[in-house]
Amino acid sequence: MGQHREKGRILMRAAWVVGHENGRHVLIPDGELVFEDGAVIYVGHRFEGEVAERHDCGRALIGPGFVDLDALGDLDTTVLGFDNQPAWKKGRVWPQSYMEAGPREMYAPEDLVWQKHYGFTRLIRNGITTALPIASLFYREWGETWDEFAGAAEAAEALGLRVYLGPAYRSGNTYVTAPGEIAFHFDEARGLEGLEQAERFCTAFEGRAGGLVRTMLAPDRIETCTEALLTRSAQVSRDLAVPVRLHCCQSAFEYQSVLDMHGKGPPEWLRDIGFLSERAILPHLTYIAGVNGIAHDAPDLEILAESGASLAHCPLVMARGGTMLRDFARYRDAGLRIGMGTDTHPPDMILNMQIGLMTARMAAGDAQAVRAGDLYDAATLGGADALGRPDLGRLEPGARADITVIGLDDPAIGQVIDPIQTLLLNGAGRDVRSVVIDGRFVMQEGVIPGVDHHALHEGAQARFDAMVAQYPDRTLNHPPVEEIFEPTYPIKKDLA
Ligand SMILES: [Zn+2]
Known part of the structure; x- marks a missing residue:
């Protein structure tokens, strides 16, 4: 230890x-x-x-301590989209050319482990005591690996952070074929192999470091998982009694894609295939029937609340993207369990509570809809309840x-x-x-x-810069970096 x-x-x-x-x-x-x-x-x-x-x-x-259900566990690339949209144009969706050439890892294996150690130090610095790490799969060849999570377990033990770990997996991916045209590529066998590895990881690592290291399943996001992958994930989660986290209802594109593929909205589909349970943790649930432009008619909120699943509410990343949960008070009053996640940089739970409070009042149009304690409860008790841990968050x-x-x-x-x-x-x-x-x-x-926070900070910048330099390869029509990420104002290098 x-x-x-x-x-x-x-x-x-x-x-x-x-x-x-x-x-x-x-x-x-x-x-x-x-x-x-x-x-x-x-x-x-x-x-x-x-x-x-x-x-x-x-x-x-x-x-x-705060319980972070979607804890930033890498060098955040979401921030690159802050002023650089749309995603397909700015290297956040693989172009067909890149996918056909064979996607590759953008970081060396040791850098993936380094990121976990770095990320965990930032979480601790922000008062997070229980973390379920999340990282982007966008810069990966496909899913996350056993080795980096073995490294993550070591980092958590060395730093003394309480974690729930499991390599993320998926059966599919989106890619862009032409400006604004998004398509899906599926490889079901690859997804099931990922689940098999994740299951072995859970068995091997559950309870390590005197119980500080626990495990979880992390099918990546609903639109890139097949029915077989999700039903088996739910089964393994039940058998091993570990949480299972799935990004869902996080964008209009995702909601529509699930409707197109399965004829049902995400909550209905997850209920009908037996995925929802009190072990399910769902970031972000912002796009549900009847709100944020979703025209589909279904009792999404009731389905979610009845299932016992928990929301991982990440207000900062949503607000930066121009959207919010509509609304916290309605979700709370429906009986949905609400925990919180940081999901983007900075992994600052206090900032997330603040944005969560403000957006909740804006969405409700009522300053009395939500109180400070609602958010503080979510960041502590809500997260602990999502994990079935009455010994945490209080x-x-x-x-x-x-x-x-x-x-x-x-x-x-x-x-x-x-x-x-x-x-x-x-x-x-x-x-x-x-x-x-x-x-x-x-x-x-x-x-x-x-x-040494400063040394880590410098190491993070160097790795981040090296990764950004690789963007042209993975951006539609391969423009230079300066075109993908436009400066806020013209940059003047040679002023007289
Ligand atoms: Zn997320």
């Missing part, structure tokens, strides 16, 4: 502690929390027993000691009204000071033992 666990009881105190009572978070002013052997043993005002160590966190909020005796300390004393945070509302108004991932996972201090005052 990379991070060692202190012996004896550890006490932490701060101006505010988020405790938990009768299924709800509670706020404890001037609170104390004690953990021992990785589990919380006390949350309250004054602990009377002996302790081995005391940490006074001062003007800070001690709360449960701080009460018996829960795992997964703790995030967020400073409330930086001048930028302004005046504190209530710590959660202040966080949703003025906080940022950068305010996360210390992180405890499973009773180990994995970050203290911004320092992750053995990690």
Whole structure:
């Protein structure tokens, strides 16, 4: 184990502690929390027993670590689309020429492992204590590999991050044949091989690192998975009792493609093939019948809520793409379980809660539709519930000691009204000071033992630049990089 666990009881105190009572978070002013052997043993005002160590966190909020159901686990390429659209024109859909020449890996195997280590350090830096990594398959030859996930398990163990891991797989892919013309290519055998590898991975890695490493299934996205792949994934998820995550209802193109292929919208189709269950985790569910331009008529929200599946809500990536969930309050009131994911850079759960709150109110046209606590619940309890983990996402005796300390004393945070509302108004991932996972201090005052954030940052930029340089090869008609990614303003290199 990379991070060692202190012996004896550890006490932490701060101006505010988020405790938990009768299924709800509670706020404890001037609170104390004690953990021992990785589990919380006390949350309250004054602990009377002996302790081995005391940490006074001062003007800070001690709360449960965030559970990230769609945790950014690579060098994010989605950001390249920020001002560069449409996707098919800007190298985000493979051109036919590239696919026929045989897709290839754009990173060396060691760089894929490096990205996991780098990504995990950023997650910890942002107060995420449980992560279900997501990465793009766009720069891959096809699916994710055993080796990079074996590396990810090692990185998680070395850093002390709680993870659910599984290599992503798929049966199909989209490609662009001519401007705006998108087609599908399917190779069912390849998808099933991917599932077989994922199943072996789950069996081999479940419970490693003293239980810090768990496993999951990750069929990539609904429109690139065949019925056989999804029904077998659901079966394996049931047999192994592991979560299964599938991107679904994330774009109008996807919804229409599923309708065209199966004669049903994504929720109906998933229900009818037996995919939906309480083990299913579904990013992003923004495009459902009747909203965001989907004309199809079906009780999508009811189907999803009844199934017990969970939404992985990633408001930042959606808002950057010009869309939002319509709306959080309606989904919540339908009884759908809502957890959260970061999905794009920065992997900042606080920023995601803020955008989630604002877009929820905009979509509902009502400032009272959603409160700060709805988003904080989703980022903690919602994610833990999606994983069937009543011992995560809350701080009460018996829960795992997964703790995030967020400073409330930086001048930028302004005046504190209530710590959660202040966080949703003025906080940022950068305010996360210390992180405890499973009773180990994995970050203290911004320092992750053995990690040089600046060196990693430089390494990430170099790898990112090398990857961007390969875009022409995989962009329709192969324009030069400068044409694919246009500068915000004309770049003047030789001004007199
Ligand atoms: Zn996503």
